[in-house]
Amino acid sequence: MGSATIEMHGVRRLYEQADLVDLIALDDVDLTIEPGTFVSIIGPSGCGKSTLLRLISGQESADAGKITVCDLTPKEAAEAKAFGFVPQSPALLPWLSVLGNVTLPHKVNRRSDRGRPDLEAMLRDVGLGESLHKLPAELSGGMKQRTAIVRAFGLRPDVLLLDEPFGALDEFTREALQEQLLELWEQTRATVVFVTHSISEAVRLSDRVVVMAPRPGRITDVIDIDLPRPRHQEIITSPQFHAYELALRDSLRDAFSHGEVV
Numbered sequence: 001m002g003s004a005t006i007e008m009h010g011v012r013r014l015y016e017q018a019d020l021v022d023l024i025a026l027d028d029v030d031l032t033i034e035p036g037t038f039v040s041i042i043g044p045s046g047c048g049k050s051t052l053l054r055l056i057s058g059q060e061s062a063d064a065g066k067i068t069v070c071d072l073t074p075k076e077a078a079e080a081k082a083f084g085f086v087p088q089s090p091a092l093l094p095w096l097s098v099l100g101n102v103t104l105p106h107k108v109n110r111r112s113d114r115g116r117p118d119l120e121a122m123l124r125d126v127g128l129g130e131s132l133h134k135l136p137a138e139l140s141g142g143m144k145q146r147t148a149i150v151r152a153f154g155l156r157p158d159v160l161l162l163d164e165p166f167g168a169l170d171e172f173t174r175e176a177l178q179e180q181l182l183e184l185w186e187q188t189r190a191t192v193v194f195v196t197h198s199i200s201e202a203v204r205l206s207d208r209v210v211v212m213a214p215r216p217g218r219i220t221d222v223i224d225i226d227l228p229r230p231r232h233q234e235i236i237t238s239p240q241f242h243a244y245e246l247a248l249r250d251s252l253r254d255a256f257s258h259g260e261v262v
């Protein structure tokens with residue numbers, strides 16, 4: 001597998017609707033994501049963010065246009081185990097401990113070209129050292145999401161796709177998890193595509209923020225976030241950070257005015 005560049009050219013995705021014209025979930029999407037970059041996707045509900053992730057990961061196919069991941073088709077990249085995925089709700093196996101949930105996919109999905117990282121140490125680094133043998137039912141939402149993130153990074157994917165992973169968490173837990181996500185990412189430098197509804201989260205995490213609008217789902221703006229890394233908590237009070245938040249807010253306001261929110 002080469003470097004994890006993601007290329008999308010003229011990508012279109014339609015969904016059939018009973019007795020209605022086809023819904024254009026994505027239209028004419030052109031996007032290049034450089035290897036090792038952290039890219040966030042933000043936009044109103046229904047603008048196609050999750051659809052974009054499903055196309056990149058090969059779960060669905062585009063109706064027009066071309067997508068390559070590491071110069072492979074998304075399906076080939078999926079077969080080569082290029083992807084890690086963290087959904088909004090963590091989907092842990094309820095009968096396995098935190099450690100069991102993190103190690104099981106590694107045993108099943110092991111890639112021969114990757115060594116096995118120290119998963120226990122990764123769990124300790126994100127504050128789960130005391131909870132290694134707890135079952136998911138005994139964990140808070142934030143602890144479950146930490147487990148899911150370590151599970152995804154543990155497979156050392158070339159591309160990590162995260163679909164609003166912190167959407168259900170309170171502000172402070174969310175900020176703590178952002179910090180831990182960035183630390184894990186700095187160690188692995190996977191290419192990350194991160195869907196969020198939060199402006200400050202997109203600015204804090206990303207090298208580049210892609211703004212989308214609905215009906216039809218499309219890219220309306222791409223904003224580079226040129227803030228130094230590592231980005232610790234204090235950065236969110238800096239004037240530069242605030243300026244990026246304002247720029248992104250303006251761009252999003254345009255995106256919301258482009259289409260009816262569904």
Ligand SMILES: Nc1ncnc2c1ncn2[C@@H]1O[C@H](COP(=O)(O)OP(=O)(O)OP(=O)(O)O)[C@@H](O)[C@H]1O
Pocket residue numbers: 015016023025043044045046047048049050051052217262
């Ligand atoms: N399997 C499907 N069948 C039919 N329509 C679909 C399907 N999946 C998505 N859609 C439609 O495609 C559009 C884009 O959906 P998608 O879930 O990608 O949006 P989103 O930006 O991720 O939304 P949200 O922020 O609410 O999660 C929506 O209008 C949705 O109703």
